[in-house]
Amino acid sequence: xxxxxxxxxxxxxxxxxxxxxxxxSETGVMRFSAGxxxxxxxxxxxxxxxxxxxxxxxxxxxxGNAGISPExxxxxxxxxxxxxxxxxxxxLTVFSKDVRNLLGQEILRxxxxxxxxxxxxxxxxxxxGITASMFQRxxxxxxxxxxxxxxxxxxxxxxxxxxxxxxxxxxxxxxxxVRLDWDRRHVLNNTxxxxxxxxxxxxxINRLQSGTPYTTVRDFVRSxxxxxxxxxxxxxxxxxxxxxxxxIDQNIQxxxxxxxxxxxxxxxxxxxxxxxxxxxxxxxxxxxxxxxxGGLNTLDEFFYRQEFFxxxxxxxxxxxxxx
Numbered sequence: 001x002x003x004x005x006x007x008x009x010x011x012x013x014x015x016x017x018x019x020x021x022x023x024x025s026e027t028g029v030m031r032f033s034a035g036x037x038x039x040x041x042x043x044x045x046x047x048x049x050x051x052x053x054x055x056x057x058x059x060x061x062x063x064g065n066a067g068i069s070p071e072x073x074x075x076x077x078x079x080x081x082x083x084x085x086x087x088x089x090x091x092l093t094v095f096s097k098d099v100r101n102l103l104g105q106e107i108l109r110x111x112x113x114x115x116x117x118x119x120x121x122x123x124x125x126x127x128x129g130i131t132a133s134m135f136q137r138x139x140x141x142x143x144x145x146x147x148x149x150x151x152x153x154x155x156x157x158x159x160x161x162x163x164x165x166x167x168x169x170x171x172x173x174x175x176x177x178v179r180l181d182w183d184r185r186h187v188l189n190n191t192x193x194x195x196x197x198x199x200x201x202x203x204x205i206n207r208l209q210s211g212t213p214y215t216t217v218r219d220f221v222r223s224x225x226x227x228x229x230x231x232x233x234x235x236x237x238x239x240x241x242x243x244x245x246x247x248i249d250q251n252i253q254x255x256x257x258x259x260x261x262x263x264x265x266x267x268x269x270x271x272x273x274x275x276x277x278x279x280x281x282x283x284x285x286x287x288x289x290x291x292x293x294g295g296l297n298t299l300d301e302f303f304y305r306q307e308f309f310x311x312x313x314x315x316x317x318x319x320x321x322x323x
Contacts, residue, residue: 008066013038027083034077038070041103045119045160060115069121074098090134097127103160122163125155125180143193153183172224179213179227186210199244206237217272231270232277236310237261251323257316266310277308 017035024030048064055061079093104122109115129151136144156174157163158181163173188208195201211231216223241256260266267277274280283303293299 011070013070024080025082027089029081031079031081032077033075035075037073037075039073040070041068041119045103048119054110054116058114060117061110063116063118065119068103068119069101071102071121072100074100087137087139088134089137090132092133093131095127095129095131099125099127099155102155102157104157105161105163107163119160123155123157123160125153125157126177127151127153138193138195141195143195144191146190147188149187151183151185151187153180154178155180158182171222174226178225181227182212183227184209184212185230199246200242202239202241204237204239206235208233208235210234211267214270214272214275216275220273222272229275231275232267234266234268234310235264236266249321251321253320253322255316255318255320257314259314259316260310260312263313265312267308268310269305269308271308278304 015036015038017033019031019033021029021031044064046064046066046068048062050064050066052063075095075097077093077095079091081089081091083089101121102123102125103119106118106120106122107115108118129149131147131149133145133147135146136142154177156177166173186209190206191203192206193201193203210233213227213230215226216229237260239256239258239261243254244250244252245254265277270277271280273282280303283299286299291299293302
């Protein structure tokens with residue numbers, strides 16, 4: 001009611017940040033940085049349905065919360081950079097982020113038994129990992145980089161609306177840290193740049209990365225353990241070439257870009273009952289039952305989900321002009 005409404009408290013933010021770097025040898029540097037960061041929630045979440053009106057035709061009513069606190073991230077990073085030769089070097093970085101006051105949903109019921117949802121600060125997460133890299137700088141006909149990242153991203157929720165979705169699906173509330181939907185445990189990157197001539201540059205870019213987690217479905221029942229399996233490994237390879245022929249205006253640069261050189265099907269999503277992008281338990285059941293399929297597509301074509309795969313090979317050829 002109007003009588004029991006109160007004004008939201010004012011919010012103040014203090015965001016200290018510090019960075020320190022010092023030499024440890026003639027070609028080595030140690031660095032440290034830390035910071036406290038805040039992010040103000042979107043205005044739509046603060047002021048959703050500010051008059052607290054209830055739609056009698058809806059079984060779910062949402063309400064904002066002007067008293068939401070800003071999301072807080074405490075970040076630490078320690079790094080070591082060391083030269084090995086004049087052109088070859090290495091870098092090692094250890095990082096950690098502690099994220100608090102993430103937005104979630106408080107699920108309530110009104111006297112009629114309908115759901116009421118209010119945004120509150122309820123979720124948290126941690127991101128920690130290490131990155132190791134080596135590189136050879138340009139200056140000759142060959143340059144390269146290689147880096148590997150091991151990362152652990154865990155939290156109580158991967159999205160602000162997850163709590164209500166689990167409640168509607170009959171799943172238990174998440175009370176401990178689990179792998180986040182976008183957690184990618186291993187990432188290996190490599191670039192190789194060739195400069196065979198003065199005005200020609202060719203770069204190969206390769207990426208090998210583990211899949212993100214997903215929640216399995218067995219016998220048409222979703223597991224109560226969120227993100228208890230991992231999608232398949234991904235590998236992509238691209239090439240970018242640039243050239244400035246000496247017989248044309250030097251402000252003009254020709255380029256060739258090829259994404260997914262090998263035109264491989266990269267499984268970016270999977271059927272949760274098999275863990276594969278091209279096979280489903282439902283498909284096998286339909287096959288065994290001899291279920292007829294209407295329309296133009298076959299049963300296999302119907303279950304072939306193009307959005308489950310990455311983009312096919314893409315070739316771009318053109319020129320750019322620098323003013």
